[in-house]
Amino acid sequence: MKNPRPAERLCRATGLLLVLSGLAHLVVFAVDGGPWDGPVSWRKPVTFGLSFGVTLIAITWVTSYLRIGARLRTVLLVVFAADCVVEVGGITLQAWRRVPSHLNMETPFDTAVSMTLAVGGGVLVTLLTVFAVASFRHRPTGPAGMPLAVRSGFAILLVALASGAAMIARGVVLTRTGHQEAAYHSTAPLKPLHGVSLHAVLVLPLLARLLSRTSWSERARWHVVATAVGCYAVAVAAAGVRAVLTY
Numbered sequence: 694m695k696n697p698r699p700a701e702r703l704c705r706a707t708g709l710l711l712v713l714s715g716l717a718h719l720v721v722f723a724v725d726g727g728p729w730d731g732p733v734s735w736r737k738p739v740t741f742g743l744s745f746g747v748t749l750i751a752i753t754w755v756t757s758y759l760r761i762g763a764r765l766r767t768v769l770l771v772v773f774a775a776d777c778v779v780e781v782g783g784i785t786l787q788a789w790r791r792v793p794s795h796l797n798m799e800t801p802f803d804t805a806v807s808m809t810l811a812v813g814g815g816v817l818v819t820l821l822t823v824f825a826v827a828s829f830r831h832r833p834t835g836p837a838g839m840p841l842a843v844r845s846g847f848a849i850l851l852v853a854l855a856s857g858a859a860m861i862a863r864g865v866v867l868t869r870t871g872h873q874e875a876a877y878h879s880t881a882p883l884k885p886l887h888g889v890s891l892h893a894v895l896v897l898p899l900l901a902r903l904l905s906r907t908s909w910s911e912r913a914r915w916h917v918v919a920t921a922v923g924c925y926a927v928a929v930a931a932a933g934v935r936a937v938l939t940y
Contacts, residue, residue: 698763698767698822699828700767700770700771701746701753701757701770703771703774703872704749704752704753704771704773704774704860705749705750705753705872706750706817707746707749707777708745708746708747708748708749708753708774708777708779709746709750710746711742711743711745711746711749711777711778712742712743712746713741713746713748714738714742714748714781714785715738715739715741715742715743715744715746716738716739716742716743716747716792717742718735718738718742718785718788718811719735719739719873721735722734722735722736722739723781724874729771732793732794732795732796732797733788733792733793734756734788735788737780737784738784738788741780741781741785741848742781742785744891744892745777745781745896746777748777748891748892748894748895749773749774749777749841751892751894751895751897751898752770752773752821752824752894753770754898755843755846755894755898756769756770756824758833758834758835758839758840758843758898759824759827759828759831759833759843760827760831760832760833760834761824761827761831767806767827769820771824772816772846773820773821774819776816776817776820777815779809779810779813780810780813780814781878781896783806783810783813784810786806786879787803787828788895794806794807794810795807795810795811795861795864795923796861796864796867811861814857814858814861817854818858820852821847821850821851821854822851823854823855825847825848825850825851826849828844828847829844829847835898835901835902835905835910835912836901836902836904836905836913836914837901837905837912837915837916838900838901838903838904838905838914838915838918838919839898839901839902839905839918840859840902841896841901841915841918841919841922842897842898842901842922843894843898843919845892845893845897845899845922845925846894846895846896846898847894849890849893849894849925849926849929850890850893850894851864851892851899851928852886852890853886853887853891854888856883856886856890856936857883857887859883860883867934877917881939882935882936882939883936885888885932885935885936886929886933886935886936889928889929890929893925893929894903896921897918897921897922897927900917900918900921901914904917904918907926913921
């Protein structure tokens with residue numbers, strides 16, 4: 694296995710710090726209490742810290758299988774890591790201020806934070822889409838099943854990005870039309886779809902990697918990965934149907 698590049702080490706360390714931040718705020722929640730749901734709760738720095746941290750570590754690893762220029766990959770990963778820090782930092786700041794982080798236009802400062810998070814979300818979509826396109830332009834490397842796992846993971850990740858963009862768009866429209874409270878609750882129907890589809894890019898390649906350590910034939914390993922992709926797709930479809938029925 695190749696030694697990790699400095700940018701990879703930086704991204705992994707940053708991802709670990711974000712995960713630790715999420716766990717630390719879980720302790721804060723246990724001590725301070727308060728609601729777990731709603732626009733103002735300790736849930737957001739916990740879930741976003743854990744999710745962004747795990748995703749950053751996963752993307753850093755999974756993109757090593759992409760046939761993409763080393764310099765371009767380094768730039769994309771560093772920007773992605775910085776954006777993850779901005780997103781989690783803004784959400785955490787607002788949690789400590791006891792105000793909503795997203796769709797909050799109550800004060801100029803809150804508006805600036807909310808818009809920064811929205812722009813950061815757009816940057817995330819762009820970066821991850823570039824990686825997804827790269828995975829389909831050239832067949833990813835890796836053991837049996839890995840190319841399928843990487844491509845499927847990125848394809849399902851695009852569903853997560855689309856659902857996240859839909860949540861922000863609907864919330865902004867409601868906020869701009871004077872329905873602030875409705876905006877805070879408008880994201881609920883899409884959250885399961887967003888959550889389920891977000892981490893396929895880690896789960897599926899990780900399965901392929903673990904299978905590569907077995908004595909199974911390449912054909913058997915590929916079929917296991919293909920079955921897992923099918924099951925994950927069914928789960929995403931079910932979450933999508935639920936979102937449509939409750940949206």
